[in-house]
Amino acid sequence: MLQEVKGTQFLTALREGGSLPGIVEADNDGTYVVKFRGAGQGSAALVAEIVVGELGRHLGIRVPELVLLHVDAELARREPDQEVQQLLQASTGPNLAMDFLPGSVGYDGIAWRAPAEEAARIYWLDALTANVDRTWSNPNLLIWHRQLWAIDHGAALIFQHSWPAVDGWATRDYGLGSHVLSERVSTLKPSTLESLDAELAALVTPQALERILALVPDDFLESMHSTNGADPQTLRARYCEYLLARLAGGRDWWPESAA
Numbered sequence: 001m002l003q004e005v006k007g008t009q010f011l012t013a014l015r016e017g018g019s020l021p022g023i024v025e026a027d028n029d030g031t032y033v034v035k036f037r038g039a040g041q042g043s044a045a046l047v048a049e050i051v052v053g054e055l056g057r058h059l060g061i062r063v064p065e066l067v068l069l070h071v072d073a074e075l076a077r078r079e080p081d082q083e084v085q086q087l088l089q090a091s092t093g094p095n096l097a098m099d100f101l102p103g104s105v106g107y108d109g110i111a112w113r114a115p116a117e118e119a120a121r122i123y124w125l126d127a128l129t130a131n132v133d134r135t136w137s138n139p140n141l142l143i144w145h146r147q148l149w150a151i152d153h154g155a156a157l158i159f160q161h162s163w164p165a166v167d168g169w170a171t172r173d174y175g176l177g178s179h180v181l182s183e184r185v186s187t188l189k190p191s192t193l194e195s196l197d198a199e200l201a202a203l204v205t206p207q208a209l210e211r212i213l214a215l216v217p218d219d220f221l222e223s224m225h226s227t228n229g230a231d232p233q234t235l236r237a238r239y240c241e242y243l244l245a246r247l248a249g250g251r252d253w254w255p256e257s258a259a
C-alpha cells in the first residue's frame, strides 16, 4: 500500500501546473506536491501518476515517493483563497501526493545533461505508457542533488480516457520525436538499446503490474469519468491488459526496433 498521511496545512498553489497542484504539509512533517481529486480533469490523472510513477520506480527510474494525502473539511475551511478552498472542498478524502524535492530545478539539458542510459530508461517508460508530456516546453524532469527525477505522469495512459480497441493502442506511435531526452537516447549504440529494451521488458511482468495496480485506491478508480460502470478490480485488470498488449505489440515505439 502507499503510505497514508493527513494534510495539515496548505502552503501554496503551483499555478503554472494545469491542474492547480498545491504544496501541502502533512502530519508526518513531510511536504508534498498534491494532485487533487477534485480538479476538473477527474481522478484519471491520479491513477496515471501512481501506475506510471510506480512502474518507473520498478524500472530503476528515480520518482519521488508517492503517498495518499487525506484532505479534510477543516483544511479547506482554513484556506483564504476562494479558488483553492473550492478545490479542497471538492477533494476531501484521499489525494495523490508526491514528496516535494526542495531546491530541485527543472531539467534544461544545458547546465547538466542526463546520462544517456538513464535517459533511455525514461524514454522507454514514456513510450510504453504513451506519456506525451515530457517535451522541451514541459520537461517534467527535475534535477535534485545532481540526479534526475521524473515527475508528472498524469497525462500518460491516454487509453484510460476512452478505452479504445486494445490492438490499435498496442502498436500506436505517439510521436515521441519531441521527447526531451530523445537526443540523449540517440547517442546510444543499437546493441545497448537492444539490451536495455530486453532488460526493461523482462521487468514488466503480469505480477509486477498487478502489484502496482493494487496500489491504486478504489476511490480513484470509482471516480474516473470513463469507467462505464466497471468495478475497480475489473479496471485494474484492464490496465494490466493494455500495458501487456503494448509490450507484446512489436515495440515499434522503441528506436532500436525502428532502426
Ligand SMILES: Nc1ncnc2c1ncn2[C@@H]1O[C@H](COP(=O)(O)OP(=O)(O)OP(=O)(O)O)[C@@H](O)[C@H]1O
Pocket (backbone or CB within 6 Å): 014, 016, 017, 018, 019, 020, 021, 033, 064, 098, 099, 100, 101, 102, 104, 106, 138, 140, 142, 151, 152, 154
Ligand atoms: N516533487 C516535486 N518537488 C519539487 N517540485 C515539484 C515536484 N513536483 C512538481 N514540482 C514543481 O511543480 C510544477 C508542477 O508540477 P506538475 O508538473 O506535476 O503539475 P501539472 O499540473 O501536471 O503541471 P503541467 O500541466 O504544467 O505539467 C513542476 O513543473 C515543478 O516545477
Ligand SMILES: [Mg+2]
Pocket (backbone or CB within 6 Å): 017, 138, 140, 152
Ligand atoms: Mg508538469
